[in-house]
Amino acid sequence: MQDNDTALSPVVAALTHTPLFAAVSDDALRNLAARSALRHFDRDEILFRAGDPPEYLHVLIDGTVQLSAATPGGREAVVELLRPVDAFLMAAALVSQPYLLSARTVEPCQILLIPLHRLLGELKTNPELTLTLLGSMARQYRHLVREIKNLRLRTAAQRLALYLLRLVEIDGSNQAAQLPHDKKLLADRLGMTPESFSRAISELRQHGVDVRGEEVRITDAEELRQFCRLDQVLDILEQDLQVLVPSTS
Numbered sequence: 001m002q003d004n005d006t007a008l009s010p011v012v013a014a015l016t017h018t019p020l021f022a023a024v025s026d027d028a029l030r031n032l033a034a035r036s037a038l039r040h041f042d043r044d045e046i047l048f049r050a051g052d053p054p055e056y057l058h059v060l061i062d063g064t065v066q067l068s069a070a071t072p073g074g075r076e077a078v079v080e081l082l083r084p085v086d087a088f089l090m091a092a093a094l095v096s097q098p099y100l101l102s103a104r105t106v107e108p109c110q111i112l113l114i115p116l117h118r119l120l121g122e123l124k125t126n127p128e129l130t131l132t133l134l135g136s137m138a139r140q141y142r143h144l145v146r147e148i149k150n151l152r153l154r155t156a157a158q159r160l161a162l163y164l165l166r167l168v169e170i171d172g173s174n175q176a177a178q179l180p181h182d183k184k185l186l187a188d189r190l191g192m193t194p195e196s197f198s199r200a201i202s203e204l205r206q207h208g209v210d211v212r213g214e215e216v217r218i219t220d221a222e223e224l225r226q227f228c229r230l231d232q233v234l235d236i237l238e239q240d241l242q243v244l245v246p247s248t249s
Contacts, residue, residue, distance in 0.1 A: 011036050014061055014112050018085050020136050021129075028126050036114045047103040047111070054093040056113040060086050063109030064180070067101045078188040080147075081106065081181065090137055094120075106181065146235075154228075156192045157200040162228045162235070163190060164209060164216050176217045 011033040015021045021029060038061070041047070047058065050069065058065075060082055067080040067088065079101055082088055092099050093116055123130050150159060163186070168177045179186065187197035201211050207227040208220025218224060228235075 011038050011112065014038050014059070018059055018061070018087075018112070020059065020085070020087050020132060023132055024126070024129050028122055028129055031122055032114055032118060035118045036112060038110065038112050041105045041109045041111060043105055043107050045105045045109075047105065048099055049102045050100055051098050053098055054089070054096060054116060056115055057090060057093045057119050058088055058103070059112040059114065060084050060088065061110040061112055063111075064106040065109060065111075066104050066106050066185075068104070069101055078185065081185070081189050087136060090133065090140065094133070094137075106185070151191050155200075156190070156196045157203040158228050159190050160192075160197070160200045161204055161207065161209065161224050162230075164204070164218065165221065165224055165228065167216065168218055168221075175219075175221075176215065179211075179214045179216060 012029055015024075015029045015033055015036075021032075024032075041063075047065065048054070062084055065082040065088065066078055067082065068076050068078050070076040080088075088103065089099055089101060091097075096116065123133070150162070154162070164177075167180070168175060170177075181189075183197055184194050187194050190197070192200065201209070204211075204224070204227075208218055208223040210217045210219060
């Protein structure tokens, strides 16, 4: 038993440090870990394609994963660039329906693979885990609604400005940061062509942004916030939502 616990320790550690499972009991974590695997993927590996049936719940521990959609003619659009720690396309996994998007690694990644039969079996007896997953799905849904509103209500330059503001805030400097991906990929993620991306960068120079190569420097954050027209409802970043159950006492 001790050898088995030792073998499972990296998986248990990954589960323990994943916000999605932070409130789950130790017994439930061990049950999930028993058949789960913590795997390393190289850059540009296909995790699954749209139309594939789900076998695992994928939890991104390290790296970046691209979610994309494609037409029968081969035109591809980047829908999301995922960063740790996040469980992705959870809805397809929980209802055992084909994926609507394809997933590919943008850089070397570490991903926790939780077999669906193990997860679904645990949900039947663990309301704590069920509520946790419901909260995560609610967060993902609300993020999707915000993305749709952002695309419909903001110009390309405003979308890029908001992205850059968040980038420097996450970096911690509140002034400068490095673009995490090449400009073509970022343009696709923000719903732009490379040409409109370049025009947006030129426009933002008038609003306190300087982009040179991969380095971004914001010289007037307040001016940029005003240009974005930040909205407290639209732009608040929600992390870990919880399903609140009224007390029966």
